[in-house]
Amino acid sequence: MKINIAKYYPLIPVYAVYLTMFLVGFFVPGLWQLVALLAFYCALGQSWNIFMGMTGYVDFGYVTFIALGTYGMALGITYFSQFPGLGIAIIFIGLLLALFLSTLSAILEAGIALRLRGAYFAIACIGINEGLRHLIEGAKIWGGSEGMLYWKELTEVFGTETAIQLTTLWADIAVFIIAAMAAFINVYYMRSKIGYALTAIREDEDAAKVMGIDTTKYKTIAFLTSGWLGALVGAMAWGLKLTHVFPADVFVIHYTVECIVIVVLGGIGTLLGPLVGGLIYGLSKYWLAIILPGFQLLIFAPIIICIIIAFPEGVIGVVKRRVKGTRLERYII
């Protein structure tokens, strides 16, 4: 099989930006936390874009995946730290559990919500998120609202030195890797049959169905991929990095809204969009928190409203129109 390299050209600017971010964070002292935050937002944006950007469905409960990913990592570390000799494997068990839990929730959501459209879909997704959160709190599953703390277990397995390294360095590096993976999957889907099917669904689902596209299948593929990536981000950026999880902290719709804002700022359904949006959003949030602590949301809310009304296509949407017909075109999608 001949692989067409040209269709992966748009990855070049994306990976260039990620590499620059990584190097800046690694070699400039004091910037690692900021870079890690930016990588987190970019990874989330890329992951979210795979489903929502391509299908036009608004998964308002996307944070469910991130939250369950966090729980997967928490469970992996808490329960498997009791077995001696597993060592670093417990992190991978945590990731597997994150994938497992997010698959379960994706099946649940696909069964209930993906059959619905528009308003009903959005409401069902929010409902699943809140339903799970309150079930965990109410039935006292996994510690209920007291959550789980597992720094102790982590240090018992790895020793304090390695545990600190894992949580402060390797968790963030993993987020970079997930972001890169998400970007690759984005391009792969965009340039394959899946992407065309998803675009057809976004434009007119009934017509797509009539044309013989198995809409449920492609929607489920995109939904699962997007959910898995979200769960991995959650497992690493929250689960491993923070070493605690509370239902009231992770099942928060605000994070979904952040994903949407990031993708919309950059440009929905584009590859570079979530990256640019993540950088703009992360940086401005960071600076606002320094300049005007406590007022970020008060300033952000009207800005978001204005941007959505004035530039619904986002930064990359505008750039894409500008570079049309030039040699830059093949690098920017």
Place this chain on the structure above:
Amino acid sequence: MILELLAGNLIHGLLLGCVYGLSTMGLSLIFGVLKVINVGHGPFIMVGAFVTLAMVTIFGTAPPVAIPAALVVGMALGFAFFYTVMRRLIKAPEFTTLLVTFAIGILLQEVVKFTFGAEYRGYNWEVGKIILTITTIPMTKVYASIGSIIIALLLYLWFNKTRIGTAVRAVVEDSEGARVCGVNVDRIYALSFAIAIGLTVMSGVFLTMFIPVGINPYMGGVYTLKAFVIAVLGGLTSPYGAFFAGLIFGLIENGAYVLFAQIPGVAPFSLTVSLAFWMLFLLLLIKPTGLLGAK
């Protein structure tokens, strides 16, 4: 014993259900007319609570005096947001409307937090109570539910007996058809949005009459979620459907709480909230048009 407890709670549930019903009518009206889900629904209820708080603590009036004030504040907010923001989003894709209404909600929360502070507040309004053998009902709760029923009835009359009300129903059915028939659809959009927000803010007053404590800028979130469940239960586009669904929801919520409280080792309050959502899924699976919806 448990039956008495259950019966007592169900009475409270029925009373609270009226207020829930009123608080959801605005959401249904906005969805019916504009086809927009107002994700920032709860913060408007919170605004109503703060209108009451301001009237009671600053002007020293009784809480019911806040009802007309809340209507005025709500309609003013409704017109303001409609003409600045919502007007541009009528035929826009879904994510924009969701994002914008959510941002409006955040804006309201932050503005209120900035002016009133983030701490929990409450007020006191004693007007006697009805003592039954199984339970005691403060009169404030009775007034709140009677008030809600009256407002809902007024809305019903407005919808069915006035020309403008009929025009609103026409727009809900088919906005293009209504336009062809000479209805000024844009004005109907503005008016219904304002009335819906007015209703929502007003329901905040009744809610604080019901639960006069715990007023804070972030209290709205939980009501947004309840309103979603109730609205779907009622068929999403029908304000009266929403009102009756509110009654059902109030009954189930309070009844389930009593039953869950009997199970040892669980947090009954969270389980009740969770139950509401599993109910929602069941409904979406079986009958997505709502229990009281058409078809």
